[in-house]
Amino acid sequence: MSKITFLGAGSSVFAKNVLGDCMLTPALQDYEIALFDIDAQRLSDSEKMLLNLKASSGSRCSIKSYSDRKEALRGAKFVVNAIQVGGYDPCTITDFEIPKRFGLRQTIADTIGIGGIFRNLRTIPVVLDFARDIQEVCPDALFLNYTNPMAVLTNVLTTDGGVNTVGLCHSVQVCMPHLFKHLDIDTTGVKTKIAGINHMAWLLEVTKDGVDLYPEIKKRALEKQKEKHYDMVRFELMFKFGYYVTESSEHNAEYHPYFIKRNYPELIERFNIPLDEYPRRCVNQIERWKTMREEIVNNNNLVHERSHEYASRIMEAVETNIPFKIGGNVMNTGLITNLPKEACVEVPCFVDSNGVIPTYVGDLPPQLAALNRTNINTQLLTIEASRTLKKENIYHAAMLDPHTSAELSMDDIVAMCDAMIEAHGDWLPKFK
Numbered sequence: 001m002s003k004i005t006f007l008g009a010g011s012s013v014f015a016k017n018v019l020g021d022c023m024l025t026p027a028l029q030d031y032e033i034a035l036f037d038i039d040a041q042r043l044s045d046s047e048k049m050l051l052n053l054k055a056s057s058g059s060r061c062s063i064k065s066y067s068d069r070k071e072a073l074r075g076a077k078f079v080v081n082a083i084q085v086g087g088y089d090p091c092t093i094t095d096f097e098i099p100k101r102f103g104l105r106q107t108i109a110d111t112i113g114i115g116g117i118f119r120n121l122r123t124i125p126v127v128l129d130f131a132r133d134i135q136e137v138c139p140d141a142l143f144l145n146y147t148n149p150m151a152v153l154t155n156v157l158t159t160d161g162g163v164n165t166v167g168l169c170h171s172v173q174v175c176m177p178h179l180f181k182h183l184d185i186d187t188t189g190v191k192t193k194i195a196g197i198n199h200m201a202w203l204l205e206v207t208k209d210g211v212d213l214y215p216e217i218k219k220r221a222l223e224k225q226k227e228k229h230y231d232m233v234r235f236e237l238m239f240k241f242g243y244y245v246t247e248s249s250e251h252n253a254e255y256h257p258y259f260i261k262r263n264y265p266e267l268i269e270r271f272n273i274p275l276d277e278y279p280r281r282c283v284n285q286i287e288r289w290k291t292m293r294e295e296i297v298n299n300n301n302l303v304h305e306r307s308h309e310y311a312s313r314i315m316e317a318v319e320t321n322i323p324f325k326i327g328g329n330v331m332n333t334g335l336i337t338n339l340p341k342e343a344c345v346e347v348p349c350f351v352d353s354n355g356v357i358p359t360y361v362g363d364l365p366p367q368l369a370a371l372n373r374t375n376i377n378t379q380l381l382t383i384e385a386s387r388t389l390k391k392e393n394i395y396h397a398a399m400l401d402p403h404t405s406a407e408l409s410m411d412d413i414v415a416m417c418d419a420m421i422e423a424h425g426d427w428l429p430k431f432k
Contacts, residue, residue: 005076008083009035010042020304021312022270023059027319036072045297052302069174074137088282107250108278110148124386131161143239155344166356167329183220195361199284200245232271246350257406321353338369
């Protein structure tokens with residue numbers, strides 16, 4: 001029996017979407033769905049939820065929980081990763097509160113920036129442990145990474161871990177539909193081309209019947225900017241740099257040096273930037289789970305409709321050899337020619353029985369490649385810090401982060417990194 005292993009299966013809502021999709025996919029019937037999580041209660045909740053879903057859907061997939069990660073992985077054909085190392089308390093709290101002491105504010109802090117750097121540093125050792133297990137018990141598995149920070153973890157799993165990995169993020173598949181809904185434009189027959197890096201990929205082309213839709217998009221977006229809305233940062237980037245970016249405004253506010261600035265507090269109000277947004281979401285999610293648990297876990301009549309998640313469709317394409325197109329995060333093997341080859345890029349990919357096949361993009365518009373490189377610099381230096389375990393490489397990554405370097409002096413950046421290292425304690429490896 002073939003096996004789909006889900007690491008971080010205690011993420012019950014996400015597990016419902018991804019594994020519920022698998023259970024509804026004809027080509028994936030008779031698979032074993034192997035669940036692993038370090039939280040035994042959440043693991044048990046997800047198992048119970050999926051057994052209810054199996055009964056209501058009539059799926060032939062078997063559901064099994066594992067307390068031994070290596071055994072969960074043994075013989076897997078597909079591995080889905082959805083872990084978060086350190087959780088909200090203490091690590092996310094640390095990622096936000098210590099930078100605040102130095103006057104550095106963030107919105108999400110899960111990709112780059114000081115929060116993203118330290119989320120990487122505590123997660124990389126864990127995913128490399130996964131990689132060692134995979135090399136031993138399922139070396140041919142396709143690893144579907146949903147965990148942030150996406151670009152760095154996908155890079156490390158591929159290059160240092162030697163694992164066949166593709167990184168998957170919702171921002172590509174929802175970019176055009178959400179934009180068009182916001183601007184009240186019909187999506188029927190619209191063709192797009194999107195490429196860049198994770199959370200900063202670009203809507204390079206958007207056409208209908210051969211006609212460029214960007215003039216209409218910009219016209220309507222300009223009208224929208226007259227009143228407060230949730231996407232003001234992305235619209236401003238589009239007006240200034242020419243193209244719409246895939247990830248949300250709250251994310252992009254902290255990927256660039258232009259929006260969150262102590263000396264220009266009016267920008268927060270002007271662009272409707274939600275500071276400390278991720279901690280708020282965490283607290284709300286923890287509270288909401290108390291009621292959702294009853295609805296999802298203990299519901300014998302639980303039903304599911306196939307979601308927009310890529311995972312089951314990738315597995316289906318591998319099984320059936322019927323090609324499926326995704327936006328995937330892969331190493332830059334000459335795919336985007338004006339970004340570094342050491343970077344992980346987000347490009348259109350086709351999937352069939354040969355696996356994930358990235359497509360060639362060529363040069364990005366030079367201003368977009370330049371914006372991407374500012375984030376790639378921090379990503380690559382974070383990887384270097386993890387490889388060398390030298391504090392100076394953490395300092396380098398932080399000093400080259402666009403938002404951090406725009407706000408703090410080099411001395412303050414070093415002091416902040418030292419405070420972050422101390423506060424994280426055993427969540428990090430020992431740096432010298």
